[in-house]
Amino acid sequence: MFKKILAAAAALGAFIAPVHASDLSDMSWNEIVAQAKEEGNVTWYVWYLQDDFRRAISSFEDEYGIAVRIPDGDNAGNSQKMLAEKDRKTGDIDVFAWGYDSFETVELSTLFNSLNNLPKDDGRVSKLAGVDGGDHVLAFWGNQSGIAYDPAKVSSADLPQSVEDFAKFWTDHPNKFGFNYEKGGSGPSFYQNVLRNVAGVDFTNGEVSDARLSALQPGFDFFNKYAENYIITASNVDNINRVSDKELWMAPAWEDHLAGLQNRGEVRKEIKFYIPEMGMNGGGNGVAIPKNAPHPAAAMVFVNWLTSPDTQTMFNRDFGTAPMNAAADDSAALVPNEQRAFRQSWGKQPFRSKVEEAFIDNVILER
Amino acid sequence: MTLRDWVPIFALLVPGLGLILVLIGSVVYVAVAQSFGYYALLGQSAFSLEFWSDVFDRKLFSRAVRYSIYVGFWSAVLSVALAYPLAIWLRKPFPGSIGLGALLKAPLLVHGLVAAFLYINVISYNGLLNQFMQGIGIWSEPRRLQNDPNAFGVLLLQVWKNMPFALLLLTGAVQSISDDILDASRDLGAGPWARFCKIIAPLSISGMQAAMVIIFIGALADFTFQTTVGPTNRQSMAQLMVSFKSRGDWHSAAVVGVSLMTIALLGSALLAFTSRVIMRGGLR
Amino acid sequence: MTYERLNSLLITMVVTVAFIWLAIPFTMAVLWSLVDPAEPWTADKLLPPVMSFYRWVDMWENSSLRYALISSYTLAPSAALLGLCLALPTAFALGRFDFPGREFAKLLCLLPLVVPPFITAIFFSALLFQLGLNTWRFGAIVFAHSILFLPYAIRILTVSFETVRQDHIDAARDLGASAWARFRVAYLPALKPGISATLLIVFIQSIEEFAIAFIIGSPDIVTIPTLLYSALGQDFVRPNAAVLSLILVVPNVFLMLILERLMRSANPTLSSGKG
Numbered sequence: 001m002f003k004k005i006l007a008a009a010a011a012l013g014a015f016i017a018p019v020h021a022s023d024l025s026d027m028s029w030n031e032i033v034a035q036a037k038e039e040g041n042v043t044w045y046v047w048y049l050q051d052d053f054r055r056a057i058s059s060f061e062d063e064y065g066i067a068v069r070i071p072d073g074d075n076a077g078n079s080q081k082m083l084a085e086k087d088r089k090t091g092d093i094d095v096f097a098w099g100y101d102s103f104e105t106v107e108l109s110t111l112f113n114s115l116n117n118l119p120k121d122d123g124r125v126s127k128l129a130g131v132d133g134g135d136h137v138l139a140f141w142g143n144q145s146g147i148a149y150d151p152a153k154v155s156s157a158d159l160p161q162s163v164e165d166f167a168k169f170w171t172d173h174p175n176k177f178g179f180n181y182e183k184g185g186s187g188p189s190f191y192q193n194v195l196r197n198v199a200g201v202d203f204t205n206g207e208v209s210d211a212r213l214s215a216l217q218p219g220f221d222f223f224n225k226y227a228e229n230y231i232i233t234a235s236n237v238d239n240i241n242r243v244s245d246k247e248l249w250m251a252p253a254w255e256d257h258l259a260g261l262q263n264r265g266e267v268r269k270e271i272k273f274y275i276p277e278m279g280m281n282g283g284g285n286g287v288a289i290p291k292n293a294p295h296p297a298a299a300m301v302f303v304n305w306l307t308s309p310d311t312q313t314m315f316n317r318d319f320g321t322a323p324m325n326a327a328a329d330d331s332a333a334l335v336p337n338e339q340r341a342f343r344q345s346w347g348k349q350p351f352r353s354k355v356e357e358a359f360i361d362n363v364i365l366e367r
Numbered sequence: 368m369t370l371r372d373w374v375p376i377f378a379l380l381v382p383g384l385g386l387i388l389v390l391i392g393s394v395v396y397v398a399v400a401q402s403f404g405y406y407a408l409l410g411q412s413a414f415s416l417e418f419w420s421d422v423f424d425r426k427l428f429s430r431a432v433r434y435s436i437y438v439g440f441w442s443a444v445l446s447v448a449l450a451y452p453l454a455i456w457l458r459k460p461f462p463g464s465i466g467l468g469a470l471l472k473a474p475l476l477v478h479g480l481v482a483a484f485l486y487i488n489v490i491s492y493n494g495l496l497n498q499f500m501q502g503i504g505i506w507s508e509p510r511r512l513q514n515d516p517n518a519f520g521v522l523l524l525q526v527w528k529n530m531p532f533a534l535l536l537l538t539g540a541v542q543s544i545s546d547d548i549l550d551a552s553r554d555l556g557a558g559p560w561a562r563f564c565k566i567i568a569p570l571s572i573s574g575m576q577a578a579m580v581i582i583f584i585g586a587l588a589d590f591t592f593q594t595t596v597g598p599t600n601r602q603s604m605a606q607l608m609v610s611f612k613s614r615g616d617w618h619s620a621a622v623v624g625v626s627l628m629t630i631a632l633l634g635s636a637l638l639a640f641t642s643r644v645i646m647r648g649g650l651r
Numbered sequence: 652m653t654y655e656r657l658n659s660l661l662i663t664m665v666v667t668v669a670f671i672w673l674a675i676p677f678t679m680a681v682l683w684s685l686v687d688p689a690e691p692w693t694a695d696k697l698l699p700p701v702m703s704f705y706r707w708v709d710m711w712e713n714s715s716l717r718y719a720l721i722s723s724y725t726l727a728p729s730a731a732l733l734g735l736c737l738a739l740p741t742a743f744a745l746g747r748f749d750f751p752g753r754e755f756a757k758l759l760c761l762l763p764l765v766v767p768p769f770i771t772a773i774f775f776s777a778l779l780f781q782l783g784l785n786t787w788r789f790g791a792i793v794f795a796h797s798i799l800f801l802p803y804a805i806r807i808l809t810v811s812f813e814t815v816r817q818d819h820i821d822a823a824r825d826l827g828a829s830a831w832a833r834f835r836v837a838y839l840p841a842l843k844p845g846i847s848a849t850l851l852i853v854f855i856q857s858i859e860e861f862a863i864a865f866i867i868g869s870p871d872i873v874t875i876p877t878l879l880y881s882a883l884g885q886d887f888v889r890p891n892a893a894v895l896s897l898i899l900v901v902p903n904v905f906l907m908l909i910l911e912r913l914m915r916s917a918n919p920t921l922s923s924g925k926g
Contacts, residue, residue: 072714072881073869080772084866106615260886357425360427467666632758
């Protein structure tokens with residue numbers, strides 16, 4: 001027993017070459033579909049809106065006769081499970097959904113199967129939010145950060161559009177605006193775009209140097225100058241709740257998150273959303289198939305369905321997401337399409353992480 | 368001690384401490400190795416001291432250490448200080464004491480996540496407390512109590528959740544003190560405070576230490592309360608660890624994790640030692 | 652003032668404090684559970700604008716709640732019992748023998764508590780997977796929980812073993828009692844409170860633990876915290892979380908009352924007479 005434990009401990013995290021490389025690579029798509037039907041079911045670990053997804057996948061089940069199982073769970077739980085069982089011969093996860101930038105925290109080729117065998121479709125998206133998913137990750141859910149506001153307090157004509165407008169709003173209405181710097185990307189999207197505008201630093205360049213980081217100083221000064229007039233909140237959901245509770249008038253939010261909370265009767269339906277002209281980031285979620293997926297063929301067929309134009313059109317209609325297939329219809333968005341032009345991409349790594357650290361050191365800790 | 372004395376002790380320790388050392392010990396080993404650059408989940412594994420020096424250089428880290436110790440220490444001390452009088456009072460059963468004991472322990476049954484969201488509800492800007500204070504005319508306008516900078520919210524929730532645990536341990540310890548000793552000391556003219564210092568405290572010290580240490584460790588590593596009601600201009604160590612992890616910096620996360628473990632163990636030893644000195648030596 | 656007067660005054664005081672301490676949060680939980688999805692409850696309103704039992708009915712009928720209740724309430728007692736059995740010998744050694752390094756051994760027993768949760772979640776579960784324990788998910792979770800919460804069991808029982816009185820043991824031995832009889836008369840009365848405290852604490856820890864139970868159990872075994880973390884994660888469905896915690900409170904209160912009674916009957920100051 002003791003020896004076995006030692007051996008097991010030594011093997012932990014050692015990235016043993018995958019024993020179970022599911023051999024789909026030399027199969028035709030028809031053969032993969034046939035095998036998928038034989039496998040009969042697929043387990044999709046997705047960390048949000050599980051109830052809605054359980055309804056949304058019924059057309060897949062009808063079309064292929066493959067049952068889809070969507071377990072309950074949250075983001076941290078799902079990702080820890082994926083990492084904990086990476087060395088198992090056969091795992092529990094067939095298809096794994098994750099925030100697109102989270103995929104950047106692991107080695108894609110050692111964890112996930114190649115998706116090269118999907119039928120060719122140039123409309124699919126594998127580069128999103130400044131992250132390249134390569135052959136291993138495809139986007140299935142596009143979302144947009146912006147500002148949630150209470151129309152009873154701020155009229156649509158008075159909405160701040162530029163950095164200066166925000167500064168004026170803060171001065172005119174102290175402590176009616178709040179943003180988070182962690183536990184969710186809406187606040188970081190806001191402060192990074194302010195930094196980009198004030199300091200004029202190019203976020204599409206991922207290179208880290210002292211000169212580039214010190215160039216951010218005017219941006220930090222901007223936040224420190226108005227420190228008394230805005231609030232730091234705890235998370236994405238805290239932002240929206242405090243606008244709904246009439247404490248704040250405006251706060252950063254994700255478009256799909258706000259819509260979801262409103263649909264469930266969690267927050268007031270009156271709250272509105274816009275993308276300021278200074279720009280806010282778009283983001284999204286992707287899917288990948290773990291190397292030890294128990295039903296690799298069915299997983300492949302499911303990913304194909306999930307990223308297809310029809311499914312993406314349906315998600316746009318039902319959830320208001322930005323479609324992640326070029327051929328999909330995107331007419332049903334929650335914000336007018338002209339505002340979409342203000343969409344920005346997340347900064348390139350590793351520069352972005354350094355900016356986040358510097359923001360904490362220079363702004364958050366100075367409060 | 369001879370080998371003959373050691374054999375039974377060893378045999379007794381195997382199923383408990385033995386299992387812990389083998390199973391959790393190897394996990395600790397992984398964490399330590401990870402902080403030195405091994406077990407990489409991203410990129411190559413190679414020995415490096417860089418993560419330690421980088422993390423230790425940051426102001427954020429030293430602040431997190433101080434802040435976590437502050438929360439851990441006060442949560443433990445306040446919980447135990449509140450639980451002691453209650454435990455002594457509930458030592459001898461009286462009508463309703465069972466119900467009362469159960470009532471006091473009810474927070475044990477409420478999940479921390481739920482406690483946190485209920486607390487926010489009460490203290491939020493337009494919440495119950497603000498409405499009440501304005502209603503009776505003490506405050507003229509709502510005050511912002513959420514994420515207070517002194518972490519009183521965190522301490523309140525920690526005490527709310529942990530006091531019952533301390534009470535549970537202390538009730539057991541205080542009840543095992545026999546009536547004779549207390550009666551004898553009363554006959555000799557010892558007042559309540561003298562009885563507490565000379566008899567109850569020394570005889571219940573083990574239970575008190577256990578409560579102290581376990582609450583300290585839990586509050587030191589707090590994540591849930593800190594990220595919902597804690598101050599937003601400071602981070603706890605657990606929070607810092609998770610933020611490193613979510614940026615894919617697994618090694619720095621492990622550095623914070625290993626530091627957290629070290630502080631937890633050293634702090635526990637220190638707390639146990641000091642409380643023993645205060646309760647036994649200092650007051651005698 | 653007489654002792655009785657003082658006592659009833661104290662009772663009134665503590666009950667008042669306990670009322671604020673408990674009644675407010677629990678009333679809030681009840682109100683939250685009654686929020687109808689038709690209209691949200693915002694902080695500026697004293698009561699939810701629309702109230703119904705929709706969430707209760709919906710949770711009961713459309714979620715894995717019933718299944719999760721069964722698994723949580725079988726997992727947690729099993730983990731508590733196994734933890735107790737594993738802890739007893741070590742606690743006996745730590746509580747009754749004075750050996751060099753005893754304090755250090757006590758400190759080492761705390762290890763499972765000090766390892767950061769995400770490290771335990773990823774690497775401890777990976778270790779269990781490597782050992783092949785996952786073929787029986789239920790057993791693996793019980794085992795993992797009993798190891799993780801051993802520190803509570805060991806510390807609590809050590810305290811109990813320390814309170815066993817040597818004169819009781821000696822007296823029993825002098826009277827020629829067998830090992831079992833000696834355990835029953837000298838040890839058990841002092842251990843009972845510790846045993847029930849251990850069972851209670853490990854039970855509660857196990858029923859609240861999310862990460863390990865999820866990683867090993869999912870997708871076959873769903874526990875209550877999985878539902879809770881789903882509810883209070885991204886989508887933040889507060890009414891559902893309130894329903895869940897209220898549903899948990901009822902069986903837990905009964906359980907605690909039973910344990911409280913066991914503990915009381917075992918009060919050593921009463922049952923062992925004048926020692």
